[in-house]
Structure formats: structure tokens, C-alpha cells
Amino acid sequence: MSFALEAAGVSKAYGTVKALDGLTLNIPRGGIFGILGPNGAGKSTLFRIVLGLVRPTTGETRLLGEKAGDIKALRRIGAVIETPRFLPWLTGRETLRMLALASGEKAPDIDGWLTRVALTEAADRKVGGYSVGMKQRLALAAALLTRPELLILDEPTSGMDPAGILEMRALMRELADRDGVTIILASHQLDEVQRVCDAVAILDRGKLVAEGRVDSLTAVGERLRLLASPTARVLEILGDRGVADGPDAVFAALPRAEAPALIAALVKAKVEITEARWIGGDLEKVFLSHTGETDAG
Amino acid sequence: MLADAFAAERLRFFKARGTVFWSLAFVPLVSIAIGLVQGLFMRHLLGKAAAEGNPAAMLGRAPVALLNQAVEAVSGSNFFIVQLFFLIAASAILAGDYRWETWRFLTPRNTRANLLLAKLATFGLVTVTGLGLLAVGGIVSGLLSAVLTGGGVVWAAAEGNTNAQLAGIFCIAFLEMMALGALATVIAVATRAGLAALLVPVGLWVVQGFVVSQLQKGFDNPLEPPLRYLLGFPVLQADLLKAALSPSRMGFATAIDWPVALAALLAWIAGLTALAVWLFQRQDLTRE
Numbered sequence: 001m002s003f004a005l006e007a008a009g010v011s012k013a014y015g016t017v018k019a020l021d022g023l024t025l026n027i028p029r030g031g032i033f034g035i036l037g038p039n040g041a042g043k044s045t046l047f048r049i050v051l052g053l054v055r056p057t058t059g060e061t062r063l064l065g066e067k068a069g070d071i072k073a074l075r076r077i078g079a080v081i082e083t084p085r086f087l088p089w090l091t092g093r094e095t096l097r098m099l100a101l102a103s104g105e106k107a108p109d110i111d112g113w114l115t116r117v118a119l120t121e122a123a124d125r126k127v128g129g130y131s132v133g134m135k136q137r138l139a140l141a142a143a144l145l146t147r148p149e150l151l152i153l154d155e156p157t158s159g160m161d162p163a164g165i166l167e168m169r170a171l172m173r174e175l176a177d178r179d180g181v182t183i184i185l186a187s188h189q190l191d192e193v194q195r196v197c198d199a200v201a202i203l204d205r206g207k208l209v210a211e212g213r214v215d216s217l218t219a220v221g222e223r224l225r226l227l228a229s230p231t232a233r234v235l236e237i238l239g240d241r242g243v244a245d246g247p248d249a250v251f252a253a254l255p256r257a258e259a260p261a262l263i264a265a266l267v268k269a270k271v272e273i274t275e276a277r278w279i280g281g282d283l284e285k286v287f288l289s290h291t292g293e294t295d296a297g
Numbered sequence: 298m299l300a301d302a303f304a305a306e307r308l309r310f311f312k313a314r315g316t317v318f319w320s321l322a323f324v325p326l327v328s329i330a331i332g333l334v335q336g337l338f339m340r341h342l343l344g345k346a347a348a349e350g351n352p353a354a355m356l357g358r359a360p361v362a363l364l365n366q367a368v369e370a371v372s373g374s375n376f377f378i379v380q381l382f383f384l385i386a387a388s389a390i391l392a393g394d395y396r397w398e399t400w401r402f403l404t405p406r407n408t409r410a411n412l413l414l415a416k417l418a419t420f421g422l423v424t425v426t427g428l429g430l431l432a433v434g435g436i437v438s439g440l441l442s443a444v445l446t447g448g449g450v451v452w453a454a455a456e457g458n459t460n461a462q463l464a465g466i467f468c469i470a471f472l473e474m475m476a477l478g479a480l481a482t483v484i485a486v487a488t489r490a491g492l493a494a495l496l497v498p499v500g501l502w503v504v505q506g507f508v509v510s511q512l513q514k515g516f517d518n519p520l521e522p523p524l525r526y527l528l529g530f531p532v533l534q535a536d537l538l539k540a541a542l543s544p545s546r547m548g549f550a551t552a553i554d555w556p557v558a559l560a561a562l563l564a565w566i567a568g569l570t571a572l573a574v575w576l577f578q579r580q581d582l583t584r585e
Contacts (some may be wrong), residue, residue, distance in 0.1 A: 045583075048582070051404065051405050053400070053404055053581070053582040053583070054583055071407065074405040075406070079401075079405055081401045085398040085399055085401075086397070087313075088397070089314070089315075090312055098309050099402060099403075101301055101308060102301060102302055102406040102407050104298060104301040104406075139402075146406075
């Protein structure tokens with residue numbers, strides 16, 4: 001299996017503070033992979049190491065099979081790290097031109113990317129006057145300018161308005177599904193991660209504490225709520241896996257894979273099902289259970 | 298790859314209009330303004346002398362040699378105030394990415410060595426442009442003076458090969474400024490501060506100039522102690538090169554010294570540049 005990002009026993013210490021503590025993580029190519037963790041968990045440090053901005057104290061990282069920091073690998077990726085900062089005297093268009101020149105990109109589709117991130121109208125305004133959300137969009141265009149195979153995004157929607165967040169989610173999905181770009185996304189917004197990511201890793205205090213597909217991780221503690229009548233018949237069929245939720249509903253504790261069979265059995269037993277909905281099992285619960293945080297920040 | 302980084306640096310520098318004005322245009326404009334004021338003052342004095350039938354009125358009307366004006370203007374680039382204005386560009390180019398925290402967008406696009414060398418190359422281009430503008434400023438200033446005082450204008454003074462002198466002075470001024478720029482590169486990388494990159498090199502140049510000027514008094518030969526021990530100073534090397542070009546400038550220098558001085562000056566530029574690249578390649582850019 002080929003990996004987009006490989007980290008083997010990576011540690012990074014800033015004085016006595018360990019930003020990463022022997023982290024081992026392999027992120028496969030394809031789809032959108034989320035990296036979660038509270039502040040100080042080491043997400044940005046991991047990104048800075050793989051981008052060659054920071055050298056690890058110990059361990060090794062690879063990007064697209066090449067040693068991290070190698071310019072050949074770096075030119076195949078795009079990245080937005082932390083809050084984007086730009087030279088304030090350049091316009092958005094000039095910024096992209098300058099970055100394309102630095103990359104050796106001979107024919108960058110600057111107008112195309114400005115359109116795709118909805119910055120066409122502001123393209124010839126100085127970046128110093130851009131809002132945080134506009135800078136995020138410009139940073140994304142800058143990252144995509146070289147048509148990367150891998151996109152690393154650190155909090156890409158911070159500072160964006162709700163419409164911008166929706167556009168960004170749609171763009172990420174489009175890039176992953178249509179253009180085949182592998183996206184590694186770090187975000188504090190668990191709902192966003194759950195919506196767009198295929199798999200996630202959760203970091204805490206520089207270590208990997210959980211990893212897996214989003215649907216597998218969130219399946220733990222998940223229950224099927226059935227609004228059905230008569231509830232007594234439903235409880236009888238479910239046995240000890242069923243718990244009444246008021247007079248009209250029942251909670252069924254079972255894996256998703258068994259749901260179709262259960263519903264078929266209930267229909268066969270002449271139970272009238274008004275609604276069947278999965279409850280609980282969201283990424284927030286998974287995150288909090290692994291990090292012990294009271295919030296996602 | 299280096300050419301790509303150089304193109305990007307050029308674009309961003311020449312779009313920074315404030316920096317371009319202060320580092321390139323301000324000093325030539327001041328020199329033109331000074332020429333204008335001097336011309337007006339001389340015109341006033343000469344007019345007064347002529348009215349009084351004073352022969353001094355004829356002296357002020359000596360023809361102005363434009364190329365010699367350019368030589369004077371370019372050789373004035375080693376004055377520390379002029380160096381400060383040049384280093385405004387160095388500071389903006391070399392320390393700008395620390396100030397604006399923009400290294401994170403550049404380092405994934407090119408090698409660190411290329412990115413830093415491109416900055417120094419851009420400063421080199423700025424230096425060539427700035428010295429050229431200084432020369433133009435000197436010529437314009439001379440023209441103004443000639444027009445205002447009613448003196449004639451000649452392209453170059455009769456004695457000496459002024460073309461060669463201008464070319465030589467231009468190259469020496471360029472090398473001295475590049476030595477300053479290379480030092481500014483080391484300072485910018487080591488301190489990550491634009492102000493340090495601006496002030497420290499000029500400060501060190503002023504100190505060297507002071508030491509050299511104090512110790513050379515009364516000595517005929519730069520190879521004799523104590524001057525021999527100062528040959529490592531870039532300021533003395535630049536002075537020796539200028540003296541070789543125009544022996545009348547410095548009594549103690551001889552033309553024999555210039556190859557050593559040139560080699561030493563080039564070694565300073567190469568050594569400081571290599572040190573800056575070495576430091577930058579090992580630098581963590583946690584927070585630029």
C-alpha cells in the first residue's frame with residue numbers, strides 16, 4: 001500500500017515541551033484524512049515537519065514515498081499551514097504569480113483558481129485589505145496552483161462565513177473525488193471533519209490515540225432509535241438489546257450491518273415503523289473519550 | 298530552480314513601491330536637490346562677483362565633466378548614510394519573510410539554498426540599479442549646476458581614462474555593497490529581524506572605517522604593521538581597490554595590493570553567503 005504521509009517514531013521537543021512524542025502514523029493515498037487533536041496535540045508541528053519547516057528531534061517522515069523536506073516531494077504537494085499570511089503590498093493575483101514563479105510553474109492557471117475559490121472580484125486588490133476568510137481562500141488557491149497530488153490543510157475554514165465553509169467542504173470533496181487529490185485536513189471543527197473526512201487520526205499530547213475510518217469510529221455507542229408500534233413487540237424481538245424510550249419508541253443496540261435484518265424481522269412481525277434513525281456515536285464523543293477534553297478546542 | 302526563485306523575488310521587491318523609493322530613488326533625488334541648491338547658490342555668488350567686476354566670476358563657469366560627476370556620485374556609495382538606504386532594500390528582501398511569516402509558503406516551492414541565494418541576487422540587482430541611479434543623479438546634478446552657473450558641459454575631463462575609472466569604481470562599489478549585503482543576510486537569518494539586518498552591517502562598516510582611518514595615518518605601506526593586520530577588513534580592501542584605480546586617492550596604497558584586496562573582498566562575500574545558507578538550511582521555521 002502506498003502512503004501519502006508516513007511518520008515513524010517522530011518526536012519534536014521545544015525545550016522541555018514535547019510537541020510530538022514518538023508519533024507513528026501512516027496516512028493512505030486517496031480520499032480525505034482528518035487529523036484531530038486539542039491545542040498543543042502536535043498537529044501543526046507534524047505538518048511543519050513533513051513540509052521541511054521544522055526538523056524532528058528523532059524519527060523519520062516521508063511524503064508520497066520521498067523523505068520529508070525533499071523538494072521533489074514538496075513540489076507534488078500543496079499546503080496551507082495555520083493562519084495564512086501574505087505580503088500585504090501584493091494583490092491576490094500578484095501573490096499567486098509570485099508563488100507560481102517560485103515553484104517554477106510555467107503556465108499557472110491563476111484565473112481558473114481565483115474563480116474556483118471565489119476570489120475573482122478581489123483578485124486585483126491588495127492582500128493587506130483581505131479578510132481572514134479571503135486569505136484562507138487565497139491560500140487554498142496558492143496551494144492548488146501547482147496541481148498537487150496531496151493537499152495538506154490546517155484549519156482551512158477558520159475565519160470563513162457559513163457559506164464559505166459550505167463552499168470549502170464542497171471543493172474539498174470535489175478535489176478528492178473528481179481530481180483524485182489526497183487531502184490531509186486538521187481541524188477543530190469535529191462536525192466538519194465528520195462530514196468531509198473518510199478516515200481520521202486523533203492526536204493527544206504528541207501521540208496517536210485513535211485512528212480509523214469515521215464510520216467505524218463513530219459506530220461505537222451508536223444506537224438505532226425506532227419509532228414503532230407496538231413497542232412491546234419490538235422489545236420482544238430485540239430481547240436484551242432493546243430499551244424503551246417513552247411509550248412510542250425503542251432504542252436498539254446493534255451494529256449497523258444488522259439493521260436491515262432487524263427491520264425486515266419487524267415488518268414480518270407486523271410492526272408499523274414510522275421512523276428509524278441512528279442516534280449518538282458522533283465524532284465529538286469519540287474525540288472527547290480519547291482526549292479527555294471538555295471541548296474540541 | 299534558482300532562476301525561478303530569483304524571478305519571484307524580483308517581482309515582490311519591485312512591487313513594494315515604498316521600499317523601492319527609499320532604497321533606490323531617495324539618495325539620487327537628494328543628490329540632484331543638493332546640486333540644484335549648490336547651483337542656485339553659486340549663481341547668486343557669481344552674479345554678485347560679476348557685477349563687482351571680480352575675476353572669480355570666471356572660475357565658477359569652468360565646464361562640468363559629467364562622467365567625473367558620475368564617478369564622484371558612485372564612489373560616495375560607501376558613505377554610511379547612503380549604505381543605510383541601500384540596506385533598506387536588503388532588510389526588506391532578506392528579513393521580510395520572517396516579518397510577514399511567509400516562509401511557510403515559499404519553502405515547499407524551492408530549495409532553501411535557492412530561496413536565500415535568490416534574495417541575495419535580488420539585492421545585487423537592486424545594488425546595480427541603485428549605483429546606476431546614483432551615477433545618473435550625479436550627471437543630472439552636474440548638468441543643473443552647469444546650467445545655473447552658465448558653465449560649459451563636457452562628457453569627461455581631459456586627464457585620465459574616466460570611462461575605465463567609472464567602470465572600476467562601479468565594480469568596487471558593487472562588491473563592497475555585496476559584502477554588506479552578505480553580512481546582512483547572515484544577520485537576517487540569525488536574528489530574524491529586519492532592523493538588525495539594516496543596522497548591524499552599517500554599524501560594523503562604520504567601526505571598520507574609523508579604525509582603518511585612524512591607523513593608516515602616518516603609514517606609507519598597507520603591508521607594514523599595524524595596517525597589515527587590518528587587511529582582513531572589507532572596508533580596507535575596498536579602499537585599496539579604489540586606490541589602485543586612482544593612486545592619488547590614497548597615499549599609502551600601491552597597485553600591487555589590489556589583487557589580494559580583490560580576492561579577500563570576494564572571499565568575504567562568498568564566506569558570508571555560505572554561512573548564511575548553512576544557517577538557514579538548519580533553521581527551524583516554527584514561527585517565522
